[in-house]
Structure formats: structure tokens, C-alpha cells
Amino acid sequence: MRxxxxxxxxxxxxxxxxxxxxxxxxxxxFYLTQLTMAAYYGLVxxxxxxxxxxxxxxxxGHAGFFAIGGYLAAALTTRNLLPFQDAPxxxxxxxxxxxxxxxxxxxxxxxxxxxxxxxxxxxxxxxLVALVIGVPVLKLKGHYxxxxxxxxxxxxxxxxxxxxxxxxxxxxxxxxxxxxxxDLAGFGPVVVSxxxxxxxxNFYVAWGTLILGMALLLxxxxxxxxxxxxxxxxxxxxxxxxxxxxxxxxxxxxVLSAVYAAVAGVLLTHxxxxxxxxxxxxxxxxxxxxLVAVGGMTNLWGTLIMGVGLTFLSLRGVFGAHDDMVFGVIxxxxxxxxxxxxxxLRLKELARRLVPGGRA
Amino acid sequence: xxxxxxxxxxxxxxxxxxxxxxxxxxxxxAVAPGSIKxxxxxxxxxxxxxxxxxxxxxxxxxxxxxxxxxxxxxxxxHQIARLGMARTFQNIKLFHGMTALExxxxxxxxxxxxxxxxGLFNLPQSWKEERAIRARAMELLDFLQIxxxxxxxxxxxAFGQQRAVEMARALAAEPQLLLLDEPAAGLNIYExxxxxxxxxxxxxxGITVLLVEHDMSLVMDISDxxxxxxxxxxxxxxxxxxxxxxxxxxxxxxxxxxxx
Numbered sequence: 001m002r003x004x005x006x007x008x009x010x011x012x013x014x015x016x017x018x019x020x021x022x023x024x025x026x027x028x029x030f031y032l033t034q035l036t037m038a039a040y041y042g043l044v045x046x047x048x049x050x051x052x053x054x055x056x057x058x059x060x061g062h063a064g065f066f067a068i069g070g071y072l073a074a075a076l077t078t079r080n081l082l083p084f085q086d087a088p089x090x091x092x093x094x095x096x097x098x099x100x101x102x103x104x105x106x107x108x109x110x111x112x113x114x115x116x117x118x119x120x121x122x123x124x125x126x127x128l129v130a131l132v133i134g135v136p137v138l139k140l141k142g143h144y145x146x147x148x149x150x151x152x153x154x155x156x157x158x159x160x161x162x163x164x165x166x167x168x169x170x171x172x173x174x175x176x177x178x179x180x181x182x183d184l185a186g187f188g189p190v191v192v193s194x195x196x197x198x199x200x201x202n203f204y205v206a207w208g209t210l211i212l213g214m215a216l217l218l219x220x221x222x223x224x225x226x227x228x229x230x231x232x233x234x235x236x237x238x239x240x241x242x243x244x245x246x247x248x249x250x251x252x253x254x255v256l257s258a259v260y261a262a263v264a265g266v267l268l269t270h271x272x273x274x275x276x277x278x279x280x281x282x283x284x285x286x287x288x289x290x291l292v293a294v295g296g297m298t299n300l301w302g303t304l305i306m307g308v309g310l311t312f313l314s315l316r317g318v319f320g321a322h323d324d325m326v327f328g329v330i331x332x333x334x335x336x337x338x339x340x341x342x343x344x345l346r347l348k349e350l351a352r353r354l355v356p357g358g359r360a
Numbered sequence: 361x362x363x364x365x366x367x368x369x370x371x372x373x374x375x376x377x378x379x380x381x382x383x384x385x386x387x388x389x390a391v392a393p394g395s396i397k398x399x400x401x402x403x404x405x406x407x408x409x410x411x412x413x414x415x416x417x418x419x420x421x422x423x424x425x426x427x428x429x430x431x432x433x434x435x436x437x438h439q440i441a442r443l444g445m446a447r448t449f450q451n452i453k454l455f456h457g458m459t460a461l462e463x464x465x466x467x468x469x470x471x472x473x474x475x476x477x478x479g480l481f482n483l484p485q486s487w488k489e490e491r492a493i494r495a496r497a498m499e500l501l502d503f504l505q506i507x508x509x510x511x512x513x514x515x516x517x518a519f520g521q522q523r524a525v526e527m528a529r530a531l532a533a534e535p536q537l538l539l540l541d542e543p544a545a546g547l548n549i550y551e552x553x554x555x556x557x558x559x560x561x562x563x564x565x566g567i568t569v570l571l572v573e574h575d576m577s578l579v580m581d582i583s584d585x586x587x588x589x590x591x592x593x594x595x596x597x598x599x600x601x602x603x604x605x606x607x608x609x610x611x612x613x614x615x616x617x618x619x620x
Binding site: 216219220222223224225226227228230231233234235237238239240241242243244245246252256298 | 415417436437438441442446447449453454455456457458462463465466467469470472474475476478479480481482486489490493529533
């Protein structure tokens with residue numbers, strides 16, 4: 001079991017390097033930009049996959065958590081704190097060395113939060129919001145939980161659109177690069193930014209984050225807590241009778257999936273250099289749900305492959321103006337024809353053809 | 361925790377009302393440690409409701425339930441389970457998509473500690489404990505003679521085998537008290553005799569058993585004491601031999617003589 005997990009993760013690492021080499025060999029390094037973005041969206045999707053597939057709790061509001069992460073990181077690293085430099089929260093940040101002075105594009109003095117501190121605060125905020133709404137909302141089941149999380153996503157979207165601080169319909173631009181690590185070994189610093197000279201680096205940062213995220217989720221699923229999640233998915237009554245605090249378990253994984261979405265939001269916002277309200281829209285949340293469904297609810301590898309693959313195609317503009325429609329169609333088709341996910345369907349059919357009379 | 365004469369489980373004046381319906385009405389009884397106690401009664405007598413009150417699935421309207429010296433009414437089901445109470449279900453509740461072994465491993469939850477972060481980062485505590493959980497679950501499957509089904513999907517097993525997996529899951533918690541909700545329902549007479557032997561063995565291992573059952577032969581053979589419920593109230597509480605001669609019990613089971 002564990003060796004299989006490590007083998008799969010090693011294969012994913014090799015596939016990552018393979019993808020990079022493939023773009024080099026075919027002279028299509030510009031694909032790396034969309035592959036980087038797709039990896040971050042993949043992070044959202046696998047986090048949601050554990051919540052939906054393993055714990056059995058739907059969320060049609062995960063774009064909200066992505067947006068909390070992305071928008072807070074963007075706002076804190078761009079909005080000038082100079083006018084508020086005597087306010088207690090700003091002074092505390094300053095005394096901790098978490099503020100950075102600079103100049104804006106017009107040469108005006110600028111005081112902002114460092115990307116590390118901003119990202120940390122943004123992810124913590126998303127976790128806190130998940131905790132606060134999770135306590136009441138996770139008591140709901142099925143349709144009711146779906147509607148409540150949809151309501152949450154809508155609230156975040158409308159708040160962002162109505163808030164001048166978050167740039168209303170324009171969102172936030174000019175988000176600075178995020179120096180993850182300073183120049184330690186003479187190869188230059190590790191920076192999350194969309195600049196062409198950082199393209200290969202950012203591809204590996206994004207996929208490294210995705211692989212790390214995947215490894216942690218696979219650990220969790222194979223653990224005592226993961227088994228508890230799967231059990232409460234099937235029968236909360238029997239899980240409770242086995243001593244599992246079902247409410248607490250659901251809350252933990254809900255917060256974890258919100259953290260995944262928020263981390264993706266922070267990093268992608270720095271990579272893109274900005275964020276707009278469409279990232280918080282309900283259509284984005286529906287898309288994440290569709291990607292989990294296509295991958296197969298209880299198949300985290302399927303979720304990762306479909307999540308990254310279809311997002312990449314979407315970002316390349318393969319679906320054209322019908323982008324959102326395509327994901328709606330995918331959701332309907334999967335529910336009708338392959339409720340276990342596309343990959344399960346193909347593998348079973350393939351097995352049936354290859355092994356006549358065998359069980360498949 | 362509980363002394364020699366102290367009952368393991370004691371119900372005092374337990375009521376459960378659903379609107380105007382007295383589903384359970386002023387029930388008192390106690391279960392001595394190391395004994396097998398059965399609750400019988402016609403359909404609708406309130407047996408399953410009583411079980412749900414004890415296990416914390418339903419709140420009591422009035423009365424107290426004491427388990428190992430602690431009042432447990434108002435506690436959550438998982439808290440009561442952690443005190444050392446395990447149960448099986450009348451309509452089997454195994455976990456979809458899990459093997460028989462994994463279902464039993466879930467039962468081990470209360471006997472293990474590793475939490476969310478320990479699992480997320482696969483800390484030594486987590487995988488060492490996991491190994492012990494797996495080993496103990498295999499032992500229990502072996503005890504129930506279904507070790508060969510360990511890797512089979514639990515919900516696809518035959519009915520009697522599913523009951524055995526449920527039993528193993530409950531035993532995995534190393535409970536002080538085992539609640540069995542109609543353990544012989546849907547079983548044939550040979551399987552029922554097998555279950556009777558099993559329950560006696562479990563009692564001999566030091567686990568106190570409280571069961572709800574329809575099957576009279578099972579109840580009469582193995583129980584130390586029997587509580588008879590009728591319309592939510594306690595009609596009688598005695599040894600099997602005395603219950604069999606109790607005129608009122610015979611009346612509710614066989615019906616009143618129409619001519620009389």
C-alpha cells in the first residue's frame with residue numbers, strides 16, 4: 001500500500017520533469033505558463049476531492065476560499081499602509097519586520113505587507129472563515145449543504161464586487177513577485193512571478209506544491225483519520241457508534257480543503273500578478289465540483305489528472321467561448337454515464353476488452 | 361471503575377416521548393458486569409428506541425442512564441462509545457467501499473490516538489499505530505472465522521458474514537459493554553445457534569452483553585436475565601426460566617384467549 005503510494009508519487013515527479021522536457025523538445029515552452037496555472041487549480045481540486053469523495057461533503061463555494069486567499073494576498077501586498085502607519089495593527093506588523101517599503105509605479109512611497117506574511121494571513125483567514133461557517137453548515141446534508149455552500153460562495157463574490165478596497169469589478173493588479181526563498185545556493189532566489197525569465201522555475205514551484213499537497217492528502221486518506229472520514233461518508237450512525245466524532249472530522253477536512261484552495265489562490269495571484277472577481281464566481285466553484293466528479297469521487301489520482309488536464313485545455317482556450325458551458329456539459333455527462341469518474345469507465349472497458357471473461 | 365456489585369449499566373426512570381407517544385415509559389433496570397441481559401417484547405414495544413437512548417442516538421425525555429458510574433444521558437454517541445460501549449445494528453451498517461478488514465479497523469478507532477496532523481504528515485506514531493490496528497483487526501476476523509474474507513468488499517458479503525464483520529468491528533473497540541440489536545435477525549437456525557455460542561464466548565471473555573432479540577430460543581438459552589417490554593413499559597424482569605412461566609408475558613406473546 002505504502003510502496004504503491006510512493007511509486008505513484010515518484011511517477012508524478014518524473015511526469016513533471018517529462019512535461020518540462022517535452023515542451024523543450026517541441027519548442028512549446030510557452031505551454032509552461034498554463035501548466036503552472038493548471039497545477040495551482042489542481043491543488044484546489046484535489047483538496048475538494050478529499051472533502052467530497054472521501055468525507056462525502058459537497059461544497060459549491062470553494063472558489064470563495066480561493067478568492068479569500070488570492071484577494072487578501074493581493075490587497076496586503078499592494079495597498080499602501082503609509083496613511084495608517086500609526087494604527088496599532090500596522091505597528092505590530094512593522095515591529096515584527098513584516099512590512100516592506102517601496103515605490104508604486106508613479107514613484108510614490110509605498111508601505112505594504114511582505115508576501116510571506118500576507119500569504120500566511122490570507123491562508124489563516126480562509127481557514128478561520130471555513131471554521132466559522134463549517135460549524136453550522138456541516139450539520140446540513142445533501143442538497144441543503146450544497147445550497148448553503150453555494151450561498152457562501154455568492155456572498156464572497158458579491159462582497160468583492162462591491163468593495164473598493166478589493167478593486168470592485170477590476171480586481172487587483174500590480175501584485176509583486178513572491179520571494180519564497182532567498183538566493184541560497186547561488187542559483188538565484190525562488191520567486192513566484194509570471195515573468196518569462198522565471199517560467200521554468202515557476203512551473204517546478206507549482207508542480208512541486210501540487211505533488212507535496214497530493215502526498216499529504218494520500219497520507220491522510222491512508223491514516224486512521226482518513227478511514228474515519230470514509231466511514232462517516234457511508235454511515236454517520238455507525239461511525240459515531242465506533243467512537244468517531246463525526247462533526248469534528250468533517251470540520252477538519254473542510255478547513256483543510258479551504259486551506260488548499262487558499263494556498264492555490266495566494267500562489268496563483270502572485271504568479272498572475274493580480275486577481276479578478278471571476279475567480280470568486282459561482283461558475284468557478286461549479287467547475288471545481290465538475291472536475292472532482294470527472295476524476296472520480298473516490299479516486300484522488302483521477303481527480304488530479306482530470307483537474308490539471310481539463311484546466312490546462314481550458315486555459316489554452318481549447319473550449320473557446322463555450323468554456324463554462326463545456327464544464328456544465330461535462331458535469332451532466334459524468335453524472336449520467338460515469339458517476340465513478342471518466343478514468344474508472346475507461347479502465348474497466350479496457351480491462352473487459354483485454355481480459356475476455358475476466359472480472360472487470 | 362465499577363466495583364463488584366455495582367451494575368455496569370443502570371437505567372432509572374427512563375422516559376422517551378415522541379409528541380404524545382410514550383415510546384419508552386419509566387424503565388428501570390440494571391446490567392451486572394459479566395452478564396448477558398436480554399430485552400424482549402413484541403414489535404413496537406420500544407426495544408430499539410431503548411437501545412438508541414442507551415447508545416446516545418436519541419436524547420431521553422426524563423430519567424438517568426449510568427454507565428461505569430457516569431451519567432451518560434445527554435452525552436454524544438461517540439463519547440459514550442469512548443467510555444467502552446460498542447454496538448451492532450439490526451439493519452447492518454457496514455461501510456461502503458471498504459474491505460471487511462477496513463471496517464473492523466474503523467472499530468479500532470477508540471483504541472488508537474493518532475490524529476489529523478499525525479496522519480497528514482505520516483508521522484511514526486501514525487504508521488506504527490496503523491500496523492497494530494491492522495494486526496488486531498485480523499485477529500478479530502480470525503476469531504469470527506472470516507479471516508479469508510479480509511480483503512473482500514464488506515457490503516458485498518453474504519448476510520451472515522456481514523453480521524460477523526459488524527460483530528468484529530464492535531469487538532475491535534475492546535468494549536466493556538456490547539449492545540447487540542437483534543443479532544440473529546435473518547439467520548437460519550444453525551447460524552442462530554452459532555451466534556448463541558459466540559455471544560456466550562464473548563461473555564466468557566469478560567464483556568458484558570445487552571441484547572435485543574426476537575428469537576426466543578436464542579434469548580432463553582444464553583441470557584442470565586430478561587427484561588420484557590410491552591408498549592414502552594417494563595412488564596417483567598427475571599431469569600429465563602421464570603419469564604417462560606410468567607402469565608402476562610405469555611399473554612402478550614401468544615395473545616389473549618378470545619373466548620376468555
